[in-house]
Amino acid sequence: MKKLIFLGCLSNSKYKKTCTNAIKIIQSIDPSYSVLDDVPCCGALSYHIGNDIELREHVEYVNAWFKKNDITEIVTTCAGCYNYLTTYYAQYLGQDFKVKVKHFLQFLAEPENLSKIELKHSGKKLKVSYHDACHLRNAVLPIIDEPRRILNSIENVELKEMENIKTNSICCGAGGGVYSIFKENSDYNSKLIFDQLNRGKLLLTACPFCYTSLSRIREENQIRKPVKKFEDFIVNIMEGVDPLSE
Amino acid sequence: MNESGKGLYEKVKNRIKASQEEGTLEKQFGDFWKFACVIKTRQHDLRYLYDDTSREFVDKYRDNFIEMREEFVNNIDAYVEKCINIMRKKNFTVHYAKTNEQAQKIFMEELGDSKIIYKSKSNEAKDIGIIDVLKKNEITIKETDLGDVLVQLFDYKLPSFQVGPGAHFTEEEIAKKIKEVYGVELEPKAQAIVNYFRSTYRNELLNDVKISLTSANAISAEEGTIVLGENEGNISLITRATDKHIVVCGITKIVPNILDAVLVTQLQSRINNVSFNYISLISGPSNTSDIQGTSVQGMYGAKEVVVILVDDWRTKAAKENLIYADFLKCLGCKSCIFPCTASRAFGNIYASKYGLGATAIIRDYIHNGIEAAVSDGLFLCTGCENCYHWCPVSINCGEILKSMKKEATEKGLAPPDLEQYKEKILKDKNPFL
Numbered sequence: 126m127k128k129l130i131f132l133g134c135l136s137n138s139k140y141k142k143t144c145t146n147a148i149k150i151i152q153s154i155d156p157s158y159s160v161l162d163d164v165p166c167c168g169a170l171s172y173h174i175g176n177d178i179e180l181r182e183h184v185e186y187v188n189a190w191f192k193k194n195d196i197t198e199i200v201t202t203c204a205g206c207y208n209y210l211t212t213y214y215a216q217y218l219g220q221d222f223k224v225k226v227k228h229f230l231q232f233l234a235e236p237e238n239l240s241k242i243e244l245k246h247s248g249k250k251l252k253v254s255y256h257d258a259c260h261l262r263n264a265v266l267p268i269i270d271e272p273r274r275i276l277n278s279i280e281n282v283e284l285k286e287m288e289n290i291k292t293n294s295i296c297c298g299a300g301g302g303v304y305s306i307f308k309e310n311s312d313y314n315s316k317l318i319f320d321q322l323n324r325g326k327l328l329l330t331a332c333p334f335c336y337t338s339l340s341r342i343r344e345e346n347q348i349r350k351p352v353k354k355f356e357d358f359i360v361n362i363m364e365g366v367d368p369l370s371e
Numbered sequence: 372m373n374e375s376g377k378g379l380y381e382k383v384k385n386r387i388k389a390s391q392e393e394g395t396l397e398k399q400f401g402d403f404w405k406f407a408c409v410i411k412t413r414q415h416d417l418r419y420l421y422d423d424t425s426r427e428f429v430d431k432y433r434d435n436f437i438e439m440r441e442e443f444v445n446n447i448d449a450y451v452e453k454c455i456n457i458m459r460k461k462n463f464t465v466h467y468a469k470t471n472e473q474a475q476k477i478f479m480e481e482l483g484d485s486k487i488i489y490k491s492k493s494n495e496a497k498d499i500g501i502i503d504v505l506k507k508n509e510i511t512i513k514e515t516d517l518g519d520v521l522v523q524l525f526d527y528k529l530p531s532f533q534v535g536p537g538a539h540f541t542e543e544e545i546a547k548k549i550k551e552v553y554g555v556e557l558e559p560k561a562q563a564i565v566n567y568f569r570s571t572y573r574n575e576l577l578n579d580v581k582i583s584l585t586s587a588n589a590i591s592a593e594e595g596t597i598v599l600g601e602n603e604g605n606i607s608l609i610t611r612a613t614d615k616h617i618v619v620c621g622i623t624k625i626v627p628n629i630l631d632a633v634l635v636t637q638l639q640s641r642i643n644n645v646s647f648n649y650i651s652l653i654s655g656p657s658n659t660s661d662i663q664g665t666s667v668q669g670m671y672g673a674k675e676v677v678v679i680l681v682d683d684w685r686t687k688a689a690k691e692n693l694i695y696a697d698f699l700k701c702l703g704c705k706s707c708i709f710p711c712t713a714s715r716a717f718g719n720i721y722a723s724k725y726g727l728g729a730t731a732i733i734r735d736y737i738h739n740g741i742e743a744a745v746s747d748g749l750f751l752c753t754g755c756e757n758c759y760h761w762c763p764v765s766i767n768c769g770e771i772l773k774s775m776k777k778e779a780t781e782k783g784l785a786p787p788d789l790e791q792y793k794e795k796i797l798k799d800k801n802p803f804l
Contacts, residue, residue, distance in 0.1 A: 168797075
């Protein structure tokens, strides 16, 4: 019976610091969560183009890996992993998929977990905006209220909603593998998201795919307001670091 | 990826490149379209006219829309039969065409010796292949909706927005074109351009139309009534001041009753920001019984109203539960286009000859196969499912396109990077190794 932090391939290969931060938050709430090496990919990008036979094989392989390592609960830090693990694993495996899957935002938003870490921003009142990633808002169990509950619970932080939010949010343009082939999609749509950041001083996202797209667009367009991953933001708050300073 | 896949991939890449370059037709349309989409998806959309936004309007009637579509899709045969029966009783000439080819043949027979046809926008006629057949038979197609008139004037070949196909032309461009084609100098102002067409074309529409072609926004099965919404008055003119009005549409235009039909028409008006200042409810040809109570057809309006209801892919999709079966519920409101990530970014690159966006690509797939869909930009879809969230009947075009992407991959048509990711995931269990 093991609890696993499922970091996801993208974060694990490109965003090591975010992984460290996610582990820090999760383990400070529940030290029984562990991290393992050689965690297989959930399969995310292949679902758009893979056939039923190969996808089933992959899902069965990952499920066998969970069983072999006696994993019963996981917290994913990747929006894509959360979406695919909750959608396709149940679809292909039915009752044979017994792992309880939670996303980092769901885990953190639970009242008893939120109460275990003191989230207080010590500085000038900070206005932030949150971008609803497709992977989270479209999931079988959508994650829409959780980030808002978390942000509203942080003293001295104010959530300034953008115009298109929740199921109405603008997609960053990077999903479905499109980022690797036609970046022009994210050129336009990620910029559109920044354009909606009227009163927020900081853009938060809980999806590493969105972050990859948004941070590139920010750099290319020399946008001053930063984009930050949710885990990094929470650790900043926990450690009294100004989230705008990094 | 095979040679055909490489070719299609390069084609899409080149078109995207064109859409990024100043001065190209693709860029011009793209800029206009980006603006239209942003306006449409903003939270205050249409608040200046109504108490609610069009998205709120959709949410308010969502249950009604879903119920009327499911009722139809679950009982297609019964609704088609009911609709045809009542229409025949009301003196419509009704044809039921099992295939597009049959519909085209019937249409040409109905056209007889006529070499000219006046039409108002009819996406269904395109879907059914009527336009291609008319062109092949060298029948002159006279567009009457100003947007389509402009598209004809400019000989614009790229896909455009079905509802306002000429909306991206500037006043200066139109005035210049009119000078070039008709030799008339106009002030480059919308009013002057409209005045020009009113003074030159309206008389022709009132006096010369013998055969006209429209689709239908909806058809009510209970009353046998065709509903047509418009803002210009062209549909009113060409469906009244004509000998024969031919309506061509898929059987999916049928809804249970007239209230449903009007609600669907209002939905289309709200979503597309087109004020339907005229809504025609046509329940048969013009007639009078003023002489001794004898019913005589063809008083001042159309002498004959011909309805060609086409099945083609529709019943098959329902019965065999094909990947696009859900598309049968489509109300043609185009809610899915404006919030679409790919449509916003790529305009008329993510499109087919049937129009913009996912639904037009699905139509191309149905009629012309997977290669056509890949060429239309199938792989530009991010799967964000905004189409699903906005759709009044919750059709998930993203899911339909995903099934199409899988078919494309099986046939070696997926872009190379995507295939590599898939291979790495399935073999190495990590796409970033």
